[in-house]
Amino acid sequence: MSYDITIIGAGITGAGVAQAAAAAGYKVAVFEASEVGGATSSNSSKLIHGGLRYLESFQFSLVRESLLEREILLSIAPELVKLAPLHIPIYKNSQRSPLTIHTGLSLYRLLSGWDATTKFSRLDKAQWPDLDGIRTEQLKAVYRYQEAQTDDRALTRAVMASACELGAELMHPARFNGATIANKHVEVTYQHGGRDQSLSTRVLVNCAGPWASELNKRITPTPELPPVELVQGSHLLLPPVLHHHYYLESPSDGRAVFALPWQGKLLLGTTETPHFDAPETAQCHPHETHYLLTILKHYFPHLHVLPSSAETLAGLRVLPKTQGTAFGRSRDVMMLADQRNNPRVLTVMGGKLTTYRATAWEVMQKLYPSLPPARRGIDTRQIHLHPVD
Ligand SMILES: Cc1cc2nc3c(=O)[nH]c(=O)nc-3n(C[C@H](O)[C@H](O)[C@H](O)COP(=O)(O)OP(=O)(O)OC[C@H]3O[C@@H](n4cnc5c(N)ncnc54)[C@H](O)[C@@H]3O)c2cc1C
Numbered sequence: 001m002s003y004d005i006t007i008i009g010a011g012i013t014g015a016g017v018a019q020a021a022a023a024a025g026y027k028v029a030v031f032e033a034s035e036v037g038g039a040t041s042s043n044s045s046k047l048i049h050g051g052l053r054y055l056e057s058f059q060f061s062l063v064r065e066s067l068l069e070r071e072i073l074l075s076i077a078p079e080l081v082k083l084a085p086l087h088i089p090i091y092k093n094s095q096r097s098p099l100t101i102h103t104g105l106s107l108y109r110l111l112s113g114w115d116a117t118t119k120f121s122r123l124d125k126a127q128w129p130d131l132d133g134i135r136t137e138q139l140k141a142v143y144r145y146q147e148a149q150t151d152d153r154a155l156t157r158a159v160m161a162s163a164c165e166l167g168a169e170l171m172h173p174a175r176f177n178g179a180t181i182a183n184k185h186v187e188v189t190y191q192h193g194g195r196d197q198s199l200s201t202r203v204l205v206n207c208a209g210p211w212a213s214e215l216n217k218r219i220t221p222t223p224e225l226p227p228v229e230l231v232q233g234s235h236l237l238l239p240p241v242l243h244h245h246y247y248l249e250s251p252s253d254g255r256a257v258f259a260l261p262w263q264g265k266l267l268l269g270t271t272e273t274p275h276f277d278a279p280e281t282a283q284c285h286p287h288e289t290h291y292l293l294t295i296l297k298h299y300f301p302h303l304h305v306l307p308s309s310a311e312t313l314a315g316l317r318v319l320p321k322t323q324g325t326a327f328g329r330s331r332d333v334m335m336l337a338d339q340r341n342n343p344r345v346l347t348v349m350g351g352k353l354t355t356y357r358a359t360a361w362e363v364m365q366k367l368y369p370s371l372p373p374a375r376r377g378i379d380t381r382q383i384h385l386h387p388v389d
Contacts, residue, residue, distance in 0.1 A: 025375025037156030
């Protein structure tokens with residue numbers, strides 16, 4: 001069997017690349033060892049967002065791209081991506097002042113090209129009592145702006161279904177075992193249907209998220225990858241104790257924490273805990289549950305939520321290994337090829353659910369020199385996405 005493009009992993013990154021490659025008319029194979037969208041791509045904060053907080057680290061191009069992609073997804077996937085008003089309460093001792101938030105939201109609006117969805121307002125004091133009993137002692141201001149929410153697993157499955165409609169072949173469950181890079185192609189071995197199999201491909205795209213670094217070691221000769229770190233982010237799924245969406249600042253360390261009504265529950269997250277073991281062992285630790293419930297209690301003192309009422313989710317961020325807290329580090333996607341021109345193996349790690357389509361577009365630009373001319377030019381900005389049963 002021979003393919004133009006073979007992809008390891010059907011998370012949002014692999015699904016997005018499969019869709020873009022199939023839309024360009026290439027012969028595409030995708031291996032998914034477990035469940036489509038079952039790993040990081042179903043353990044996110046489920047926001048399709050511009051990333052307001054990335055303004056603080058001057059990641060303007062990421063924010064601009066995210067806002068643009070949010071607009072596209074709102075139009076091509078209205079059943080899966082919906083706007084929701086988020087509230088940012090600011091207290092006397094908050095790290096960010098009302099002026100900082102106002103400036104950030106204005107910049108957000110500017111970067112969106114004054115898109116109507118980025119309009120924001122400062123709530124009247126008379127509206128504060130409507131906010132789920134939020135603590136008003138030392139409260140200085142509450143801002144309201146809009147982000148979009150999704151079902152991350154369902155979105156990933158919809159993108160993968162679209163890729164398959166365009167002709168991509170999903171092998172599932174199929175586990176990538178290893179690969180050997182030859183002059184103009186790559187020999188790949190994998191396990192599917194209970195037996196070892198092999199195929200030949202012009203290019204191999206490693207979209208295995210937190211597993212990508214380990215799988216890279218099974219490629220001969222092994223392409224160089226920069227060191228990365230896995231940082232766990234946990235969420236709690238709680239009974240629906242809040243009616244509105246909040247963007248909170250953790251009083252202990254200033255990190256942003258979301259409290260978001262989602263599918264009849266309250267999604268509360270996230271944390272950042274270094275993860276040193278195998279990716280499949282990720283799970284929410286009791287200290288993370290305690291951290292998140294303490295923040296909820298701080299802002300909504302009347303709530304009595306027991307840890308036992310929480311379902312937990314844990315996902316792993318793949319971040320470049322550098323100094324500093326995970327919170328402040330770049331969330332730009334990392335793309336690394338075995339060679340600059342005519343890549344035969346490309347590894348894609350990190351990034352955001354929100355920008356999967358733009359990432360896939362960029363991946364294709366890197367791969368074109370290694371491929372025959374595209375056989376068609378369907379624009380993924382025009383392909384509607386629907387929930388898959
Ligand atoms: C806590 C947290 C919150 C986040 N919140 C947001 C958010 O609100 N908005 C946003 O835009 N982004 C968010 N992100 C980022 C986003 O979720 C990720 O960037 C994205 O899901 C990564 O997808 P992926 O496809 O690269 O990896 P994954 O979804 O992990 O997919 C990798 C796939 O590879 C498969 N695989 C592994 N080994 C093999 C093998 N040997 N053979 C075949 N398949 C294999 C796995 O089974 C898996 O399905 C968040 C991330 C985290 C961790």
